[in-house]
Structures are given as C-alpha cells and as structure tokens.
Amino acid sequence: MMQRYxxxxxxxxxxxxxxxxxxxxxxxxxxxxxxxxxxxxxYGIEIDAANVLASVKNGVNVVQADIVEGLASFGDxxxxxxxxxxxxxxxxxxxxxxxxxxxxxxxxIVTFPNFGYWRHRLDILRGHMPVSKxxxxxxxxxxxIHLCTVKxxxxxxxxxxxxxxxxxxxxxxxxxxxxxxxxxxLGVFRFRRP
Amino acid sequence: MAQRAxxxxxxxxxxxxxxxxxxxxxxxxxxxxxxxxxxxxxxxALSGNHHVAGYYADAPEKIGWWDNxxxxxxxxDTDRFFVIGVNNIGGCHGSTGPGSIDRSTGxxxxxxxxxxxxxxxxxxxxxxxxxxxxxxLAAAIGGSLGGMQALxxxxxxxxxxxxxxxxxxxxxxxxxNIAFNDVARQAIxxxxxxxxxxxxxxxxxxxxxxxxxxxxxxxxxLSDDLLTEKFGRVLKRDEYGFNYDVEFEIESxxxxxxxxxxxxxxxxxxxxxxxxxxxxxxxxxTGGDLPRALSTATAGFFVASFKSDWRFxxxxxxxxxxxxxxxxxxxxxxxxxxxNGHDAFLLDDPHYHQLIAAYADNIxxxxxxxxxxxxxxxxxxxxEEMRGYRGERVxx
Numbered sequence: 090m091m092q093r094y095x096x097x098x099x100x101x102x103x104x105x106x107x108x109x110x111x112x113x114x115x116x117x118x119x120x121x122x123x124x125x126x127x128x129x130x131x132y133g134i135e136i137d138a139a140n141v142l143a144s145v146k147n148g149v150n151v152v153q154a155d156i157v158e159g160l161a162s163f164g165d166x167x168x169x170x171x172x173x174x175x176x177x178x179x180x181x182x183x184x185x186x187x188x189x190x191x192x193x194x195x196x197x198i199v200t201f202p203n204f205g206y207w208r209h210r211l212d213i214l215r216g217h218m219p220v221s222k223x224x225x226x227x228x229x230x231x232x233x234i235h236l237c238t239v240k241x242x243x244x245x246x247x248x249x250x251x252x253x254x255x256x257x258x259x260x261x262x263x264x265x266x267x268x269x270x271x272x273x274x275l276g277v278f279r280f281r282r283p
Numbered sequence: 284m285a286q287r288a289x290x291x292x293x294x295x296x297x298x299x300x301x302x303x304x305x306x307x308x309x310x311x312x313x314x315x316x317x318x319x320x321x322x323x324x325x326x327x328a329l330s331g332n333h334h335v336a337g338y339y340a341d342a343p344e345k346i347g348w349w350d351n352x353x354x355x356x357x358x359x360d361t362d363r364f365f366v367i368g369v370n371n372i373g374g375c376h377g378s379t380g381p382g383s384i385d386r387s388t389g390x391x392x393x394x395x396x397x398x399x400x401x402x403x404x405x406x407x408x409x410x411x412x413x414x415x416x417x418x419x420l421a422a423a424i425g426g427s428l429g430g431m432q433a434l435x436x437x438x439x440x441x442x443x444x445x446x447x448x449x450x451x452x453x454x455x456x457x458x459x460n461i462a463f464n465d466v467a468r469q470a471i472x473x474x475x476x477x478x479x480x481x482x483x484x485x486x487x488x489x490x491x492x493x494x495x496x497x498x499x500x501x502x503x504x505l506s507d508d509l510l511t512e513k514f515g516r517v518l519k520r521d522e523y524g525f526n527y528d529v530e531f532e533i534e535s536x537x538x539x540x541x542x543x544x545x546x547x548x549x550x551x552x553x554x555x556x557x558x559x560x561x562x563x564x565x566x567x568x569t570g571g572d573l574p575r576a577l578s579t580a581t582a583g584f585f586v587a588s589f590k591s592d593w594r595f596x597x598x599x600x601x602x603x604x605x606x607x608x609x610x611x612x613x614x615x616x617x618x619x620x621x622x623n624g625h626d627a628f629l630l631d632d633p634h635y636h637q638l639i640a641a642y643a644d645n646i647x648x649x650x651x652x653x654x655x656x657x658x659x660x661x662x663x664x665x666x667e668e669m670r671g672y673r674g675e676r677v678x679x
Contacts (some may be wrong), residue, residue, distance in 0.1 A: 108611075132608065138634055141617050145641040152604060152616045162605045 094262045095174055095200040095277050096122065102198065102255065102279055103127055107169040110134070110194060112156045112186075113176035117144030124149065131168060134159035156180065160189040168194040175275075177201045178233040187249050191282040196254065200277045203258060205238030205270040223274040239270040246280055255279040284339055285310050285377065288414050294372075294407055297562075300397040304386070307411050308377030309333045309369040312353065313361035315417070320650040322417045323364045324408060325349060326425030326432035329500070329556045330548060332376035335368035336361070351631040356657030358640035363652040364421060372407050373399045373555040381551030382483060394480030398555060401428075401435045401563045408432075409440055421646050424448035426628030427595060428556065431563045434603070437580035438565055446583045446646050448639065451592055451628040453599035454573055454606065455564035460594065463503055464557040467496035471550045480551055493550045494541035501540050506591035506624035573606035583613040585642045587635065589627040590620050615642060633661045 096119050103109065106128045111120045114133025117140075123129040133151040135141050144151035152159060156176070171194030173186065178201050180186045190197040202223035203209075209219035218228040226233065237245070239258050246253050258265045258273025265273035287308050294302040310333050315322060325335045327348075336347035336354050353359045353366055370378040373396065381396035388395075412420065423433040423444055430452025436444045456464070471477060474492030478485050502510075514533040529535050566576040584607055588600035597618050607614040619635045621627040627635070640659050647653065 130611075130613075132614075138617075138620065142634065142637055142641060145615055145617075145638055145645070148645050150613050150615055152608070152614070153618045154601075154616075162601070162608065164609055167609075 093119070093174075094259055095275060097262070098257060098259070098277050099123075099172060099174070099198055099200075100126060103129065103170055106130070108167070110163065110168040110171045112160070112171065112173045112190075114144060114149070114151060115140050117147040117149035117151055119172070119174060120144075120149040121147040156186065157182070157189075160186070160193055163193045165192055166195060170194055170196050170198060172198045174198075174200045175202065178236050180235060183235045183237075184245060184249060187245060187251065191249065191251060191280075196279060196281045197251070198277070198279050199242070200275060201237065201242065202233075203239050203270065203273055203276045204236040205240065206260070206274040207271045208274075210271070221274070239273070239276045242276055242278060246278070250282065251280040252283040253278060253280045284337070285333060287377070288411055290407070290410055290414075292410070294403065294410075296397050296403045297400045298398050302372065302379070302397065305372055305379035305407070306377075306383075307369055307372070307379075307407060309367055309411060310335065310347075311368075311415075312336055312366040313364055315365040315415070316652065319417055320419065320421060321363060321365050321647075321652050322412070322415070322420050323359060323366045324412070324420055324423040324433075324436075325353070325366060325368045326404075326408070326423055326429035326436075327368070327371065328425065328427040328429045329553070329560070330544070331429065332374060333368040333370040333378075334376070336366065348629065351629075351662075352636065352639065356655065356660040358636045358659065358661070359424065359643050360640075360647070360655055360657075360659075362656040363647050364643070367411075367415070369408055369411060371399075371404045373552055373559075375549035375552040380549065381480070381555065382549050391481075391483040393483055393551065396551060396555070398558050398562075400559050401432050402439060404432055404559070405435045405439045408436075409443065412443070418443065420444045421650050421652075422446040422448060422643075424450070425452075426450040427452060427625065428560050428563075431560070435563070435565065437582040437584070438577065441579050441581045444582045445649065446585065446642075447580075448585045448587075448642070449600075449603060450585075450587045451589055451595050451600070451625055452586075452603070453595050454566060454602050456560055457599070461561050463499065463594075464561055467499050468554050468557055470495035470499070471554060474550075477550060480554075482550070488545070489550045490542075490545040493545040493548060493553060494538070496553055497544040497548075498537045498541040501537060503594045504625040506593065506622060508591065509623050512622075573602065574609035577603075577606050577612065578610040580607075580610075580612060584615070585639070586614060586616045587628075587638065588616075588618050589623070589625070589635075590618060591622050592625040592627060594625040631662055636661050 109129045109131035111133040114135050117133050120133050133149050136155045141153045171190040212219035257277045258269035260274045289306045291304045334347045335349045338346045355362050370376040373380045381392050385392045423436045425433040430449040433447040434449045437447045471492035474489035476487045477489040517532040566573040569575040586600050586604050588597040604616040617638050621632045
C-alpha cells in the first residue's frame with residue numbers, strides 16, 4: 090500500500106468540526122483520522138465489502154453503495170467537504186461525479202495520479218503504458234479508465250464551472266512548484282462552485 | 284432460565300384500548316455491569332420469542348433462535364453484554380397474548396385480545412427495562428419486524444438507547460408485503476376451526492389456515508435461487524403421478540414446515556403480528572417525511588440488508604439510511620451478499636457476523652465493557668452443527 094501523502098494535505102485544508110463525505114473511503118482511515126484530529130463528522134461511501142468491514146472496525150460511519158448511487162442519495166449542500174481521493178480515474182463518468190460533488194458539498198477535494206508525471210511520459214515514449222508507484226496496474230487489469238494530467242483536470246474544472254481554490258502537485262510528500270505537471274505524480278485539488 | 288415479570292400498571296395501546304395487566308416472559312444472558320450500561324435488547328420478529336440463545340438443561344434440542352449470533356465469544360458477546368430476549372405482548376410463548384386467560388372473564392382472550400403495534404411493544408419493553416434497573420440500553424437489535432422495533436426504540440425513547448441494529452427491515456411495509464400478509468390472514472380466518480378467533484373454547488386450532496399462512500410466508504422468506512438450489516424440480520417419485528398428491532420435493536418441504544408450525548404457533552398471534560407489521564410506519568405522523576420522523580433519534584444506527592431478500596429488499600433499508608443521513612444521524616449501512624433471502628438475517632454468514640461483531644465491539648469500547656475474553660467465534664454454534672439443526676429457525 091502506497092503512503093497516502095494526499096491525506097496530510099487534505100487534513101491541512103479541512104477546518105475543525107466540518108461535515109465531510111468521503112467517496113470511496115476504503116478502510117476509512119482518512120475519515121477516522123480527520124475525526125480524531127479535527128473532530129469532523131460525516132460518512133464514507135464504499136462499495137467493497139471487505140473495506141466496509143474495515144471501516145466499521147475503524148469506527149467510521151460507512152454506507153455501502155457505489156459512488157454515483159451514494160451521491161444521489163444526499164441532499165444539496167449537505168456537507169462542508171466532499172472528498173474523492175484517488176478514485177476519480179476509476180469513475181465511469183468523471184464529469185457528472187464532479188458536478189454531483191459540487192451539488193452535495195460546499196467544497197470538493199479531488200486527488201488523482203498525474204498522468205503527466207515525467208516517468209509516465211517516458212514510459213509512453215518508450216512505447217508502453219506507464220506502470221509506477223502511483224499507477225501500479227498493467228493496462229489490461231487496471232481499474233483506471235479515466236486517467237488525466239493536472240492540466241486536463243484544470244480543464245474539467247473550468248468546464249463544470251468549478252473554482253479552483255488550491256492546487257498542488259506533489260511527489261512523495263513534496264509539493265512541486267516548478268514544472269508541477271511534469272515533476273509531480275499526484276494532483277490534489279480543492280475547489281468549489283463559485 | 285425463562286423469567287416472568289408481571290405488570291399491573293395498565294398499558295394504554297395505540298388502538299385506544301387498554302391492557303389492564305400483563306406478563307412478559309424473558310431470558311437474560313451475561314451479567315449486567317455495575318453502571319448498568321451494557322444491556323442489549325433482542326427484539327423478535329413474527330414468530331420469534333424470548334429464547335434467543337443457549338439451550339435449557341432439560342431441553343437440549345431447543346437452541347435459541349439467534350444462538351449463532353449471541354453468546355460468549357459470539358459476535359454479540361455475552362461476556363461483555365447483558366443480553367435480554369423478551370416475548371412480545373400478543374405472543375404465544377409465555378407473555379400475555381390471545382391464548383392467555385383474561386382475568387375479567389376467566390376464559391382465553393381469543394378475539395378479544397387487542398391489536399398491538401410496535402409502539403406498544405416498545406412501551407412494554409421499556410417497562411421491563413425499568414424493572415431490570417436499566418435506564419439506557421447499549422443497543423436494541425432485531426431483524427425484520429424486530430428491526431422495526433429497534434428503530435422504534437430510537438424514536439420513542441431517544442434518551443434510553445445508544446445504538447440500534449436495524450437488520451433486513453423497512454421503514455414501512457410495501458403494498459406487496461401488506462398483500463402477502465392479508466392472504467396469510469385470510470387463510471387463517473377462513474378456516475372453519477378459527478371460530479372467529481375463539482377456537483380455544485372449541486378445543487381446536489385452525490391448523491389448516493395457519494399452515495397455509497406459514498407456507499406462503501416461508502416462500503417469501505427464501506430466495507428463488509435458494510429454493511432452486513435446495514429443491515429444484517426434484518420429485519419424490521421417479522415419474523409424474525398426474526394427480527394432486529405431493530410430488531415435488533418443494534411441496535413436501537413446505538407442507539412439513541407448515542404442519543410443524545401450525546402445531547406450535549397460535550393463529551391469533553400470527554394475525555396480530557402481521558397487523559403490527561402492516562401498521563408500522565413512523566413517517567405517518569410526519570406526512571410521509573421519513574427524515575423528519577427519524578430526526579428525534581439520537582442513537583447510532585447499524586443498518587443491514589441482504590441482496591437476495593425480496594420481501595424486505597435492500598431498497599427499503601436504503602430508504603432508512605437515506606433518511607438517517609438526511610437528518611445527520613450516525614449510521615453504518617451494509618448490503619450483504621448472502622443467497623438465502625429474507626431469512627439470511629438469522630443465518631451465519633461470516634461477513635454479516637463480522638460486521639455485527641465489529642460494530643458491537645465499538646459499542647463495548649464506548650461503554651467501557653472492555654475487550655473480548657474469547658476470540659471471536661464465527662460459523663454458528665457447534666451445537667447446531669452437531670444436531671443438524673438447520674432451516675428450522677423462527678423466521679420473520
């Protein structure tokens with residue numbers, strides 16, 4: 090399991106006692122951590138049965154549902170933050186998910202593996218689909234069907250009318266400020282509907 | 284093991300009638316801790332009772348109906364929780380019901396026994412908790428109609444319950460469910476031996492009607508896949524008989540189940556339980572607004588459904604979850620991939636039981652009931668396995 094550098098950054102963005110919805114919450118550690126350190130409340134949405142059990146063990150509110158169906162069950166503006174952490178690339182309709190996040194939450198946070206990272210580009214130049222720490226799957230068994238670069242995601246934000254509040258491209262915990270789309274393997278965006 | 288509690292304070296029922304006095308029969312497992320915070324109430328479904336776990340010394344074959352879940356080292360661990368099983372008013376396992384003697388007439392209540400609701404049950408259960416010195420439940424747990432009671436507890440006594448396990452339940456019955464219930468009721472009331480509910484006086488029971496009701500119910504508690512797997516189209520003989528005798532295995536199985544049930548269960552209780560199901564609808568008082576109806580709850584919720592359950596399908600549990608989320612309650616929801624249909628809530632699916640264990644462990648942490656003494660044991664009771672006790676559980 091790769092280290093979740095995005096969790097630290099997310100923690101720094103979320104004010105205490107916020108209401109948080111974590112889409113694809115996995116074993117619930119992000120939400121459990123935010124509850125312990127920030128006193129947040131909210132829910133995780135998770136489809137995988139083993140992850141649901143792990144989330145219960147971690148003491149978080151977890152609702153077993155797929156993300157699209159889960160999002161649809163929440164009212165407008167029910168949360169301060171809606172988080173989609175390293176899952177966007179596996180969503181069938183990334184654009185509508187983004188729209189739904191903006192409907193349900195005051196702010197959205199999305200993290201995703203940056204396809205524009207130089208190693209990924211190099212792999213392509215060498216004639217192969219990239220396999221790396223942040224994209225650990227072979228092309229034929231990857232759940233990632235909508236990979237994008239940091240620039241691509243900026244484009245989608247513009248398309249759905251999301252105002253980007255913060256944008257970091259990080260690699261192994263360090264924020265890349267020079268040539269981020271080339272040097273960072275993980276995009277972390279915070280945005281809202283203006 | 285079974286204990287009795289008599290209540291002389293009249294119970295005013297939702298139907299507007301009054302039960303002047305009544306008795307509740309109950310069982311307890313484990314020890315109530317010093318600060319009386321570790322009590323878990325088990326609410327039973329249509330044909331259940333107070334005997335939820337273990338067995339009696341003089342009747343080792345009568346294993347509690349939720350024994351695979353409740354006991355030392357089980358998911359609901361009686362080393363840490365004080366578990367209470369109670370037979371509901373209107374039941375036929377010892378608590379005051381239609382077959383009990385009405386003191387004012389000296390005869391069985393029969394048709395005179397009032398229709399009771401989930402609200403009435405919860406009110407009577409709360410009085411039993413008073414009697415046991417339990418101000419606040421660590422949890423109430425139930426499946427199906429039992430899940431409805433657990434949910435009702437959080438609305439009726441929000442300050443007296445920390446958590447509710449609402450399993451294979453619904454916020455109210457669907458039209459189809461009410462329809463099934465009415466067919467079951469019609470089977471009973473149209474049996475000539477029913478005598479308008481006063482069959483006790485005629486020294487008979489409407490066994491044919493009750494049998495049909497149970498057969499119908501039983502079909503709806505199991506999934507099509509499970510029935511196919513278990514019985515298929517297997518015949519008792521090699522060839523078709525071209526008559527109306529029992530031919531297919533499924534017919535034989537259902538008739539056997541129906542007969543067995545009709546021998547031990549009270550027809551009036553069956554009627555009453557199905558009515559309690561039909562009437563349950565917490566959102567009725569809020570004009571159908573379920574989130575508002577549930578907004579008074581302060582408990583945490585564990586809601587679970589089973590994918591193969593078509594009597595109380597996941598969709599119905601999702602309604603509860605959606606409403607709880609909308610009113611910002613703490614809720615965990617699992618949709619369990621078990622093949623058995625509605626009855627799955629009684630069976631020992633490991634994932635299902637691990638979920639309950641994990642949630643119960645969190646409750647134990649919350650009330651300071653400590654760690655498990657024994658490692659979590661899953662896979663049902665060894666006794667069950669030994670005695671081949673299978674598929675005989677008291678369902679919905």
